Amino acid sequence: MTTLMPIGDVERHTGIPQATLRMWERRYGFPRPLRDEFGHRVYPPHQVERLLNIRRLMAQGHRAGKLLSGGGADLAALTDQQGAQERPRHVAIQLLRQYRFDEFRNLLQLRLMSLGLRRFVIDILAPLNVEVGEAWQHGWLPVRCEHAYSVQVAMLIQNALATLRTASGRPLVMLATPHGEHHALGNLMVQAILASMAAPCIQLGTELPMHEIEEGARECGADIVALSFSSFSARKHVAHTLGSLRAALPPSVEVWAGGSGVPADLPAPAGVRVFNALEPVEQAVADWRRRHGAEAPPLRQSAERSG
Known part of the structure; x- marks a missing residue:
């Protein structure tokens, strides 16, 4: 259909x-x-x-x-x-365009194994996302291959997350995208960084109405609500969404926002932290734990995968 x-x-x-x-x-x-x-x-x-x-x-x-x-x-x-x-030179994008998805996934899997999940996401996936976006924008990589990229990368991250024990410490971070946002990869990458730091996450997925995000944050007792915005988000939409969410949540719940749709010069409301890259997420978690006197629990591989 x-x-x-x-x-x-x-x-x-x-x-x-x-x-x-x-x-x-x-x-x-x-x-x-x-x-x-x-x-x-x-x-x-x-x-x-x-x-x-x-x-x-x-x-x-x-x-x-x-x-x-x-x-x-x-x-x-x-x-x-x-x-x-404007054919891109990155071998990973060449593999995508040729539908050689197994080779593409194996190439990234090797980098994941050598770097670890957190550095893989920050050092490899974040810049590769930009290259894939540019290849699509210039017409060399069609939408179908750009979508396939998201699928393949999501599989890699989800498999890596499955090897980690579920963290039970703090902060508890709830991740979502607001109504109209179809792209889930950004939040999945943030989840990978948080999970590698033993910060528990609740992933609610994409296209959630604002009241669902608000109620979910209250029901799960989230310390932080993190929203992702793609490049298709209008500046006014981003500002309005963040302002509305900040006003609706208790002051004790922090609001984080990131993604290519969040302008670097966006005047964020008080109580909203804007990220224009993934690496500062590490420091933000450490800052939160220091302010709240919370220690990071030890991170272990799951028994199913490590034994």
Whole structure:
């Protein structure tokens, strides 16, 4: 069954404003949305993919009118030409593009084994995320391979987490993404760092309404609520979400925010800590423990994996 995407989700996914999508529809006849049962615009995947290609080429200096008035074959040729010129050199991305997922996973597994989970996430995955994003943005890595990257990396992290005993110390960190945020990899990487420091985590997943996050924090007794925002998040949305959550939670519960969607110059509300990289998470946990007189419990491998 084909999944149709509402116009608001298309805006977040492609970075193209809704008003622009409607103007292109009127002026150029593309995109050509369908209508749902309420008469609202919805877009099939192949149109969203074409919009992504158009946005990438516009970022390289091509005019929207020429891209939209030309045929699909012309657009594909431009995309292939641009991608060939900007082919990434990282072997991991080459393996992704060639669908050699077992080799890709084995390559990263070796680095994980040599570095340990925490350093692997910070030193290997964090910069690789940036490279994958750039390869996608420039059109060399299609969305399907970018999604496959997330799947493969999630498998690696989850397998590594399964070798650790569940921590019982503090702080207890609840991780989630707010409504409209589909990307879970950022929070999973944060969980890996926290777990390697014996900080227990509750992972609630993606696209949670604000009241669910608030109630979950109260019910589980979270010390920290950490939210992740992708690059598709609008600045106003991020600021409003963090302000609303901070106001709704008790002052004793800290709010952390990170991800590529959190601008470095975002004026965070009092009681909200913004992370523009993963490495400061280590110091933030140590700071929390010092302020609250909490010691880190010893970290051990699980009996199932270590015995």
